[in-house]
Amino acid sequence: MTAALHPMPGVPRDTARRIGLLGGSFNPAHEGHLHISLEALKRLGLDEVWWLVSPQNPLKAGDGMEPLATRVARAHQIVGLHPRIRIDAPELALGTRYTLDTVRALRRTYPRARFVWLMGADILPQLVDWRGWRELFEAIPLAAFARPGWGYPALVAPAPRAFADHRIMADAARSLADRPPPAWCFLPGRLDSHSATAIRAARPRRKTKGQTIKDTIRTLPDRSKDAAALLALVRRSLDEDKAEDVVVIDLKGKSAFADYMVIASGRSNRQVVAIAEHLADRLKQAGHGFTPVEGKQTGDWVLVDAGDVVVHVFRPEPRAFYALEKMWAMETEAAKPKAARPARPRRVKKPA
Template structure:
């Protein structure tokens, strides 16, 4: 029997530079199909795979996440800043040590396509189950990626997504019905165009 404070929590990490409707779509769909209690948006102090040149100040990114999340069951978290972690593998190690929750890592298909470039990506896959959400034009690259092929035997059908939290990692699901084309990069490009 679960403890009263035990929850099923989806973790969506990122720069949120800025947060946008695509982040929200993934989160709301994750709440629905995975049967989660809440989502934590982990606003990263810095992304090792991205340049800091175009990165807005941390507080600005955090506030953009709060605005987009609104009153949905989404917690905007500065836990990576508190943990002083820069890599997902380190954040997940600390989270699973510190909290007695069922965590599921959430990410877009664009991240699955490059997941093998993440530090200790196989350790990440062995720490918590994860759910991948389609992004327009990324599904082929994502499903043919090194990570997807390496972990193919651990992929569960979308119809069993609500059971993902009970699976021993590695375990993952690919949800194809998210199609929001929004990206933080495109938002920044459009903002620059408006300013010139």
């Protein structure tokens, strides 16, 4: 299914661009990812940065992992319409799971591109747990960006020590994409403290069987409400504001933080914002408390986090461009077990 798909739609296969690859679960994407990307564009002299959103990080448990489409959507919210940052999930098309295999597949697909693998310095001590980490150093130049608490401790970790002779200094970082691997660089600079782990820890916990409301740590919005009733309220609000092309995606059993994703359209920026604001007001009036709303500044795409129902309201053009429904379909299809090929009948030679 996936082999025929283009791993990064819109990128010509003969591109000779200097491209930074920032891979991970992005569960969720945050300002720290954007900070590394902007620093890489500037300090490494890159043409683009690609965010490679992994369907499932092999070093992380699936528990608490948001659906791929949700993580891609959040990444787009963080990046906005930055012209030099691309966001996709190419491992679905490449059929790869481990970073080394993904890098090798991208280099085969784009043989003239000059890639650099990007990471926070906190990843350096973890590299020895990656499959084929030594081969990764030999497959692609690497750039590690300073993270709070990870300067010297990262540089004395086993992986960077093993390739200490191939480290280049920060003042030569713009040459990294042109150097044959192994080559790597540590880039000190302004520290960004955003952390996906901390963001997930601050999110409301879902109420489980046997718990009382007081047992759960709850911040707004209130996730103790019945998800089906919440969905019905959301749909009524969208109908009242004449939202168009409403699609409901069932996430039950697939998401740790939501039961439904709702995608809808408004005809103009003003209508998109109005739909989202009216929904937040109605949720508050129904006792759900304050509801976070993101994206009202532009009105192209507004996200309403109603707890167990996450609502995306688009103008038609951005909705077609980001294609969340298609991304969700790709993830579902990729998760299906591949059917075994029927055995070919053996040819019986006719007697001479």
